[in-house]
Amino acid sequence: GNSVTQMEGPVTLSEEAFLTINCTYTATGYPSLFWYVQYPGEGLQLLLKATKADDKGSNKGFEATYRKETTSFHLEKGSVQVSDSAVYFCALSFSSGSARQLTFGSGTQLTVLP
């Protein structure tokens, strides 16, 4: 079956530090890949996505590149802010089939200190 593996947290960084959250996947075929973010007390929001190999998704200073050869979709940001403190989920989905089911990783808690 399909699965997503994320680096375990929690991750604590100082403001303006560089962020990497690793994500690898196992799937039959070529899924679409996503990063969702969950701020405290809120539901998940789509942060960025990539639908094919070598695509780069980007939003709010975050980036992730779909690497088919390493089955990875690592999330990066060059300079984190306190407001980036949240839980980050990597996920995959296939665009065919009866539903657009998302398979999530376990989430990585990020805390950014001033």
Place this chain on the structure above:
Amino acid sequence: NAGVTQTPKFRVLKTGQSMTLLCAQDMNHEYMYWYRQDPGMGLRLIHYSVGEGTTAKGEVPDGYNVSRLKKQNFLLGLESAAPSQTSVYFCASSYAAKNIQYFGAGTRLSVL
């Protein structure tokens, strides 16, 4: 701009009690989903619906029932709550032809 609205936000049940969680979306989405979120396990799909009057099982459907009588509403029922159902429940919706799912703020359920 309500998006996906879940009610209630919090609930405490005793073992064996029943309850229904309501999800409402105002985006005219065809697909709706119920997930549960447990520590260290990410989100797992309970049931989903691809349109009014249709439902299907997800990864962890046991102990839950759902109904989609109206396109905008998706109900999740617990007939006889168990402590193992203590979790945070999220509803989501999406267009039929796209992968982006929009999530509600969640319902925190404790079963004692």
